[in-house]
Amino acid sequence: MAPKLTRIPSMRERVEDTLSVHRNELVSLLSKYVAQGKCLLQPHHLIDGLESVIGEDKGKQILSDGPFSEVLRSAQEAIVVPPFVAIAVRPRPGVWEYVRVNVSELNVEQLTVSEYLHFKEELVDGKADDHYVLELDFEPFNESVPRPTRSSSIGNGVQFLNRHLSSSMFRNKDCLEPLLDFLRVHKHKGVVMMLNDRIQTIQRLQSALSKAEDYLIKLPADTPYSEFEFVIQGMGFERGWGDTAERVLEMMHLLLDILQAPDPSTLETFLGRLPMVFNVVILSVHGYFGQAHVLGLPDTGGQIVYILDQVRSLEHEMLQRIKKQGLDVTPRILIVSRLIPDAKGTTCNQRMEKVSGTEHASILRVPFRSEKGILRKWISRFDVWPYLENFTEDAAGEIIGELQGRPDLIIGNYSDGNIVASLLSHKMGVTQCNIAHALEKTKYPDSDIYWKRFEDKYHFSCQFSADLMAMNHADFIITSTYQEIAGTKNTVGQYESHKAFTFPGLYRVVHGIDVFDPKFNIVSPGADMAIYFPFSEKEHRLTSLHSFIEQLLFKPEQNEEHIGVLDDTSKPIIFSMARLDRVKNITGLVECYGKNAKLRELANLVVVAGYNDVKKSNDREEIAEIEKMHRLIQEYNLRGQFRWIASQTNRVRNGELYRYICDKGGIFAQPAFYEAFGLTVVEAMTCGLPTFATCHGGPAEIIEDGVSGFHIDPYHADQAAEKMTEFFVKCREDPNYWTKISAGGLLRIKERYTWQKYSERLMTLAGVYGFWKYVSKLERRETRRYLEMFYILKFRDLANSVPLATDEEPSTTDAV
């Protein structure tokens, strides 16, 4: 007999059911929440409340078997405005529901997102009856965009899109027409590629392909394109199919297969090979963007490392593809950043700078201009908003001048780069890709509802509005991990947090971004293999740097580069390296090491972070961390076991430093409270250094706990220290254990985190989404017009309300 299908109860029904079964307990629990008065409760408050009111055992029972269990377990927040308690429930990543209980009357209602947000606003504004609050809703525009429904499909956008495109081409042959048009209009700088005017219809294309196939199959495979160019031109084909008879045939077979019976992988390979990207613009606006001496400066970290490595690898991939497609085009990559006249000894005051290790990539810098003239000094990334419109206009002119035309792909980085990328791509009609590195919204709890409190320092009303616009404008978005998009079972993803929120008094977002949108793709970066390679590659090791490294680690002298000494230099080293921000929690690592006598006996601790002198920093947060570090050294009497080295900007030397730590049987520790991705984790693992990294954020995905490294929880620092201790004990007992974890890390990197894989993927995505943009241009126009209106009516005023900086006062940062 077929199993009986039962309907899944709604959230409202689950709460109602529980009310009828556990009426007493639930009333007492909800009354306890309500007794707190108007407030916003976090998940841990909800669970704590349950246990305290009902008693641990009964509470656990309700949690484990009642229908209410799922509601409470997946609650992300609750809003209490007596006599109501409204709960935002997230049964799985990307899916949200809202219920509200009237505790006096014991009735339960399901709320729409708009009703929930309206209710939430009462926390700030009291009861408001304004029915004309501006609501942003992108859902109607996306109705025609296909999207997956399973949370596990999030971040595989391109696969999904290819499946959708190929199945609609298969079902309806008319859907092949856009492909023909796309190939016919394909040009670079006025030069026609792929098809010429001889081919006007699908039938004609099919017969021309068959004819070309008959002809090419008879030629030796390696016959260069120039030898048969004129023949196939006469059949209707232009350059771009390949550089030899064999490659042209391969590409033509792909197209013949698509015309006959399209399937997702053939479509992806074909679109990915189409020569579409020759000129790329990469935006990283706030600066300092340079190749040397910038990593110790505020707001400059992984984003710069990422882009420089990305550019080198991308250029290599582009050159290879251009050659293989039989074209003679020189690619260009422009990194567009801010020109900072007072550049503090960096090159950030130069207009143009060639990227080392590339032939065709440069940094193009454009100053921030306002009615006060050109801004000379650096300003924090939180204060850049009033400058971006002029910056876009000026940059557009410079880009077109440099490239002698429009770019083919624009890649934004971080909120400021992504909004500029949106404005440029809107203006030029170019495919846009966004990369966030980190979104700020989840880092600052309740920064939407209480936005006014954050406004002076952070201007989040601008930043989150810019993020929303850029996310909706982008053709595709690349993230380093899944959690960046949709979080985990229990935590909300960075993008997901833009799905629905409210800025009371400003506007309400009911459908901001949908993490199921096929524009999301996980494409993880790697580490530059020329710098970060395994310690075991003896022939490549930079042994000439060892004496410098040994001085850095062991020289007794105490100065501004290093303080602290290591008495027993034969012990393994626990190594960490990061900016000295609070969120990186380097001081947390020092503290947990200080507290664990056994760990101190087994290993030394070395950190590379910031400065050891407060006078050298103008960053409030960094200053607090420097002071804390000095306190900890005293409090735990770390002399003899701890070394604090100031930030090191020589990456080649840093690479050898990771390997030197390997030689000593050491480990890398990354203890951040939250890490969006974590390049140092990838760098350490690429060198073969066993890595213990935070379980909050990207590293939780990079490392498989116990196999390719270990997860540590900075909020349970004692356990983290214990885990490291166990590791060193185990290594003493079994010398192969260290090698096993090191090899596990290397394998993980090889499989997932390399720049080569990244660039291949990025180029393929540019092809598929470029085609998708072409196919869906009508629907996209509607979104664009909506965004335009929002930009002009709302965003500009917000941006212009941020005070312009003056060159007199010193700039300070306050970042998390």
Ligand code: UDP
């Ligand atoms: N870095 C460095 N010297 C330092 C600190 C960091 O060269 O003193 C480099 C580090 O090797 C990595 C990047 O800066 O390449 C930091 O990137 P990550 O993703 O770990 O963190 P972010 O700073 O972007 O938050």
Ligand code: LCN
């Ligand atoms: C910014 C961060 O905070 C890091 O976690 C990333 O690794 C870095 O950017 C590069 O994407």
